[in-house]
Amino acid sequence: MGVLAPVGNRLRRILFNRNVFIGLVIVYGLMFIFLSPSSPWAYEVRFFGQNNLQTSAASSSRRRMTNHPPLPALKPRVPCYGPRGKLLSESPDDELEEVNLNIPFPKPWTGSYEALNLTQTWSTAQGRYGAYGFGETANSYNRSRVDWDKINWQDLQTQCLHRNAHRFPLAALTTNNSSLLQMPPRFSYPNESKIHNLAPQWHEFGATRRTALVVRTWRGYAYKDEDMHYIRSLIVEASLRTGGEYQVILLVDMHNHPVDILASKENYLEALRVDAGVPKEFLGMAVLWDSQLLKSWYPDIKEHRTIFQVYQPTQLFALHYPEFDHYWQLELDMRITSDAGAFLDQLSEFARMEPRKQSLERAMFQHMQPRIGDYESFVSAVDAANNGSTHAWGPLRLPDIDPIGPEPPTADPRDDNFKWGVGEDADVIVTSYCTNASVAYHWQYRNWIHGFQTGKKTPMIFCPPAIMRSSRNALLVIHEAQHVQALRIPSEATPPSFALWHGLKLSFPQHPVFYWAKNGAEDEFQDAWWKGGPKNSSTGAGPDVTDHPRGWGLSYWWQSVWSRQLYDAWEGRQLAEDVGFPWILAKPEEADGKVYMPSNLMMHPIKHHT
Ligand SMILES: *[C@@H]1O[C@H](CO)[C@@H](O)[C@H](O)[C@H]1NC(C)=O
Numbered sequence: 366m367g368v369l370a371p372v373g374n375r376l377r378r379i380l381f382n383r384n385v386f387i388g389l390v391i392v393y394g395l396m397f398i399f400l401s402p403s404s405p406w407a408y409e410v411r412f413f414g415q416n417n418l419q420t421s422a423a424s425s426s427r428r429r430m431t432n433h434p435p436l437p438a439l440k441p442r443v444p445c446y447g448p449r450g451k452l453l454s455e456s457p458d459d460e461l462e463e464v465n466l467n468i469p470f471p472k473p474w475t476g477s478y479e480a481l482n483l484t485q486t487w488s489t490a491q492g493r494y495g496a497y498g499f500g501e502t503a504n505s506y507n508r509s510r511v512d513w514d515k516i517n518w519q520d521l522q523t524q525c526l527h528r529n530a531h532r533f534p535l536a537a538l539t540t541n542n543s544s545l546l547q548m549p550p551r552f553s554y555p556n557e558s559k560i561h562n563l564a565p566q567w568h569e570f571g572a573t574r575r576t577a578l579v580v581r582t583w584r585g586y587a588y589k590d591e592d593m594h595y596i597r598s599l600i601v602e603a604s605l606r607t608g609g610e611y612q613v614i615l616l617v618d619m620h621n622h623p624v625d626i627l628a629s630k631e632n633y634l635e636a637l638r639v640d641a642g643v644p645k646e647f648l649g650m651a652v653l654w655d656s657q658l659l660k661s662w663y664p665d666i667k668e669h670r671t672i673f674q675v676y677q678p679t680q681l682f683a684l685h686y687p688e689f690d691h692y693w694q695l696e697l698d699m700r701i702t703s704d705a706g707a708f709l710d711q712l713s714e715f716a717r718m719e720p721r722k723q724s725l726e727r728a729m730f731q732h733m734q735p736r737i738g739d740y741e742s743f744v745s746a747v748d749a750a751n752n753g754s755t756h757a758w759g760p761l762r763l764p765d766i767d768p769i770g771p772e773p774p775t776a777d778p779r780d781d782n783f784k785w786g787v788g789e790d791a792d793v794i795v796t797s798y799c800t801n802a803s804v805a806y807h808w809q810y811r812n813w814i815h816g817f818q819t820g821k822k823t824p825m826i827f828c829p830p831a832i833m834r835s836s837r838n839a840l841l842v843i844h845e846a847q848h849v850q851a852l853r854i855p856s857e858a859t860p861p862s863f864a865l866w867h868g869l870k871l872s873f874p875q876h877p878v879f880y881w882a883k884n885g886a887e888d889e890f891q892d893a894w895w896k897g898g899p900k901n902s903s904t905g906a907g908p909d910v911t912d913h914p915r916g917w918g919l920s921y922w923w924q925s926v927w928s929r930q931l932y933d934a935w936e937g938r939q940l941a942e943d944v945g946f947p948w949i950l951a952k953p954e955e956a957d958g959k960v961y962m963p964s965n966l967m968m969h970p971i972k973h974h975t
Pocket residue numbers: 482
């Protein structure tokens with residue numbers, strides 16, 4: 366290698382490490398011939414589709430993935446510019462202030478700092494969000510102030526990607542433009558689409574090593590200061606501090622907007638600038654959609670409402686913006702209490718290093734340290750409950766699904782010593798535990814399943830809330846199932862169930878979640894969720910009892926109310942009289958009233974005060 370110039374090195378790396386890309390060089394030249402001015406993105410689909418040497422078998426049976434070696438680590442991150450015009454590596458004003466307090470760190474109710482390798486530090490709301498404008502109107506604000514209206518976050522993201530371009534495969538860079546806004550909108554109706562294959566297959570795309578953070582929002586959303594701090598923190602920490610490994614997108618539901626936004630570029634831009642309500646600094650990273658778009662792509666799925674089909678816009682986003690390997694679907698009513706990029710990296714890393722064997726079963730129990738000890742003990746207990754076997758070894762076969770996932774390396778899962786899948790990125794990462802829909806009698810959507818030959822007997826798991834990461838591969842098979850076959854299941858069941866059916870890797874990294882009571886008062890509540898744990902499960906796939914008390918007091922759950930209280934107390938807002946000061950926050954005597962929050966907490970939901 367040493368004798369070759371840097372450019373040669375790069376080519377050699379591509380050619381030798383990833384044999385898929387033989388022919389790439391020639392094609393990279395041809396790309397400019399294919400590239401038509403009206404479709405700046407269509408070529409990449411064609412490019413990888415037509416020139417992939419492994420596509421030779423033009424049979425009707427679908428191509429399965431093979432078990433491949435783990436992807437090599439990316440080169441070191443190159444620092445990027447932040448909103449203060451300085452490199453983030455040289456700008457203390459852009460930094461979070463995290464401290465160690467000389468007090469015991471609170472013990473999570475579920476999940477584990479240790480298992481996910483999450484740091485345990487503390488910060489005030491000012492220390493965490495000050496860089497993004499929290500407290501900037503106060504005289505005591507001692508960071509340089511930013512004129513946020515003058516910031517173009519999309520430019521900062523693009524600039525960062527360019528500075529780091531050498532770290533990513535070409536597939537990540539083929540859409541090289543400074544702004545999604547400046548491009549014609551990529552979304553289009555299928556009858557007018559420039560995408561060569563309306564339901565492309567996983568193998569038509571090369572790895573890009575990038576992850577989209579798709580933040581759902583809608584027309585009429587009232588962006589409050591806290592939303593602004595949150596969105597800016599995601600961009601700086603996940604996108605800019607990682608050297609472009611993530612990119613933040615606002616996916617805007619234009620609901621009830623009377624204009625056909627896709628009828629012309631003018632309509633679209635007018636809607637974006639005037640009607641979408643997106644704050645100026647984020648305009649360049651907004652992508653608009655409406656229900657007409659969903660109906661046009663999924664006409665036989667009679668339901669497009671978010672409550673049933675929250676993934677449809679993200680599926681279409683993956684179809685039109687395939688320059689990402691993974692897509693996190695995030696909400697505006699969530700927060701991450703310390704560096705968001707570091708947190709998401711650890712979820713991803715945990716999922717990558719998790720073996721496939723029993724990853725489903727481990728996702729169906731909660732890891733409660735007070736009940737079972739460390740993660741290894743949890744893993745052993747799940748293994749014992751399954752007698753060393755698993756409910757999902759390779760694709761879970763359904764007549765309607767032609768799976769894409771790889772064959773297991775051994776016929777019997779008991780012959781695999783928790784090796785399969787280690788080092789492989791997860792296709793679906795869920796953020797809370799999963800339940801078998803067949804036995805979840807209390808789940809209100811349990812019979813909402815259509816289009817399958819197996820009808821309501823179709824095996825399905827659901828893992829609320831619908832905050833998950835899905836790979837492009839997973840989203841494209843879901844897209845195809847909806848577009849071509851009109852198969853549909855409820856939102857929170859969609860990515861995990863499709864992962865099961867296709868034999869794609871599923872993972873639940875059990876991040877720390879806290880509960881509002883402590884000192885023994887939480888015991889009864891914990892028992893009611895624990896249900897005896899893996900040991901008391903007759904199936905090995907989750908507790909036999911699927912019902913549980915309401916999760917109001919959890920820091921992360923779909924129906925939590927404590928998350929808002931936690932955030933309010935941290936920000937120094939007055940809590941209602943009957944609301945106690947959250948026990949996990951610290952108010953050290955010597956810190957004159959400052960309130961500290963534990964790091965690496967993902968909180969949800971945090972609804973606006975009305
Ligand atoms: C834990 O994460 C840190 C980065 O925060 C990393 O340097 C370290 O290697 C990780 N440790 C393990 C065991 O993965």
